[in-house]
Amino acid sequence: MTLNSTILTAADVALHISAELSGDGGAAVLDVTHDSRQARSGTLFVAIKGATLDGHRFVDEVVRRGAAGIISEQPAPANFDGAWLRVDRAREALARAAAVINGDPSHQIDLVGITGTNGKTTTTYLCFALAEAEGQKAAMLTTVEYRIGASSEPAVRTTPEASDTNRFLRRAVDQGCVIAVMEASSQAIDLHRCDGLRFKVAVFTNLTRDHLDYHETMENYFDAKKRLFDGRLGERPGCSVINVDDDWGVRLADELRSAGQRVVTFSQRGDADLTASDVDVSLIKGTSFALRTSDAEVNITSPLVGRPHVYNMLAATATALELGISLDAITNGLSTCVGAPGRFERVPHNGDFAVVVDYAHTDDALLNTLKTARDLTGGRIITVFGCGGDRDRSKRIPMGQVAGDHSDVVIVTSDNPRNEDPLSIISEIEKGLEQAKASYEVISDRRDAINRAIAVARSGDVVIIAGKGHETYQIVGGDKFHFDDREVAADALRRRSEDS
Numbered sequence: 001m002t003l004n005s006t007i008l009t010a011a012d013v014a015l016h017i018s019a020e021l022s023g024d025g026g027a028a029v030l031d032v033t034h035d036s037r038q039a040r041s042g043t044l045f046v047a048i049k050g051a052t053l054d055g056h057r058f059v060d061e062v063v064r065r066g067a068a069g070i071i072s073e074q075p076a077p078a079n080f081d082g083a084w085l086r087v088d089r090a091r092e093a094l095a096r097a098a099a100v101i102n103g104d105p106s107h108q109i110d111l112v113g114i115t116g117t118n119g120k121t122t123t124t125y126l127c128f129a130l131a132e133a134e135g136q137k138a139a140m141l142t143t144v145e146y147r148i149g150a151s152s153e154p155a156v157r158t159t160p161e162a163s164d165t166n167r168f169l170r171r172a173v174d175q176g177c178v179i180a181v182m183e184a185s186s187q188a189i190d191l192h193r194c195d196g197l198r199f200k201v202a203v204f205t206n207l208t209r210d211h212l213d214y215h216e217t218m219e220n221y222f223d224a225k226k227r228l229f230d231g232r233l234g235e236r237p238g239c240s241v242i243n244v245d246d247d248w249g250v251r252l253a254d255e256l257r258s259a260g261q262r263v264v265t266f267s268q269r270g271d272a273d274l275t276a277s278d279v280d281v282s283l284i285k286g287t288s289f290a291l292r293t294s295d296a297e298v299n300i301t302s303p304l305v306g307r308p309h310v311y312n313m314l315a316a317t318a319t320a321l322e323l324g325i326s327l328d329a330i331t332n333g334l335s336t337c338v339g340a341p342g343r344f345e346r347v348p349h350n351g352d353f354a355v356v357v358d359y360a361h362t363d364d365a366l367l368n369t370l371k372t373a374r375d376l377t378g379g380r381i382i383t384v385f386g387c388g389g390d391r392d393r394s395k396r397i398p399m400g401q402v403a404g405d406h407s408d409v410v411i412v413t414s415d416n417p418r419n420e421d422p423l424s425i426i427s428e429i430e431k432g433l434e435q436a437k438a439s440y441e442v443i444s445d446r447r448d449a450i451n452r453a454i455a456v457a458r459s460g461d462v463v464i465i466a467g468k469g470h471e472t473y474q475i476v477g478g479d480k481f482h483f484d485d486r487e488v489a490a491d492a493l494r495r496r497s498e499d500s
């Protein structure tokens with residue numbers, strides 16, 4: 001339960017979310033959820049009619065388990081005696097109820113929300129590191145993990161449901177965190193998972209073609225992201241940090257400024273509140289650049305590799321300054337933060353070639369990663385990758401094409417084949433490689449494929465192991481095995497150096 005808060009009744013919650021209450025509103029409310037499996041005594045259950053499941057099917061079951069009441073867009077059934085809270089939009093009601101039931105934790109912490117097609121996870125990790133560099137306890141919600149100070153649990157999804165987020169923020173506040181940073185995916189914003197949260201800073205990284213299967217047009221996709229900034233979630237953020245090297249970012253900054261909102265811009269190209277110049281990227285030394293703010297210029301060094309990460313560092317720096325973190329703490333924090341695991345992560349070793357593990361699992365991300373690698377080496381690019389089973393098949397041929405076009409050596413292997421035949425997934429990828437007229441090897445066992453790539457690497461080469469990034473498992477059929485590309489690569493590197 002929350003500290004220092006009074007327990008609300010179903011009637012109190014109805015008032016807060018402007019619901020029409022029928023039945024007995026006196027029941028104490030301890031929690032809210034739309035997942036019937038989480039419902040227990042004192043839970044308000046939000047019945048949502050989704051595309052495949054209708055939550056109303058579970059009403060009887062959650063009532064039997066002691067639910068404090070039901071939130072629904074439908075009128076109360078005639079024979080229902082418990083509390084029924086009828087609302088116009090159930091998802092928004094879920095988010096607003098979650099905030100009030102947990103004592104509005106986003107009002108008691110400096111909350112940062114990060115949206116954009118790419119760079120959300122990395123920027124979140126950077127903001128977390130800058131808070132720690134200032135000696136402030138922080139929390140974060142990311143694709144990889146949910147973390148409060150030193151304690152971490154694996155993430156279930158990039159942006160959790162509002163009920164989970166508010167429960168998490170409550171714990172973060174109660175455990176003394178002063179800053180919380182979260183990724184806000186456009187789909188999550190669209191599904192009202194961020195409604196009712198008060199953001200001190202909202203960050204826009206970039207907008208490129210992705211997720212159009214969900215949003216259909218770029219205009220819709222932009223509009224979904226804009227909701228984080230323009231007050232449609234309930235409150236406007238205290239400040240919006242925006243990448244103006246992105247055309248959509250320029251438009252967002254203009255629109256927010258015309259509405260009288262506080263905006264801080266960043267750029268690697270031209271005029272902005274924060275800029276980076278003299279960018280130097282090395283696979284061995286990492287990245288350095290000159291950072292200019294409105295009143296200072298400092299040199300930044302970072303173990304992160306690549307120009308895209310300079311954007312992430314600018315975004316994190318602008319955010320940190322807005323939160324009152326000193327420039328000294330920022331330069332120190334950036335000089336040691338390795339970013340998010342599995343995002344162009346170098347596997348350390350003493351050889352004269354590089355081994356990189358990257359989460360790229362779409363053709364677009366693979367292209368970015370291979371281009372970044374190409375810019376950094378005169379040697380060969382050796383790419384190991386596969387595609388997941390039981391998931392979007394349409395990317396297999398394009399990924400094969402991209403790998404073929406932008407690598408010197410390609411080894412096609414398995415990702416998480418799940419319930420598909422690994423060789424049939426590979427044969428689809430091969431079509432793309434054939435279109436690229438590339439030569440390649442097929443080694444379906446991922447460990448053997450990684451061993452082979454590292455065995456053939458020569459001085460100056462870059463081995464890119466793509467697709468699984470931070471994942472520590474492989475799913476074959478119904479089984480989930482421990483498998484970590486970074487560990488497997490490190491083993492192969494050790495054997496290679498012992499043999500030589």
Ligand SMILES: Nc1ncnc2c1ncn2[C@@H]1O[C@H](COP(=O)(O)OP(=O)(O)O)[C@@H](O)[C@H]1O
Nearest residue numbers: 117118119120121122308311312343344359360
């Ligand atoms: N600012 C950026 N601009 C373009 N690409 C990026 C940027 N930051 C990271 N990337 C690429 O996108 C991939 C995903 O990065 P990540 O930080 O996990 O972003 P997200 O959480 O938005 O998916 C990385 O593998 C990297 O290659």
Ligand SMILES: [Mg+2]
Nearest residue numbers: 120121143158
């Ligand atoms: Mg992410």
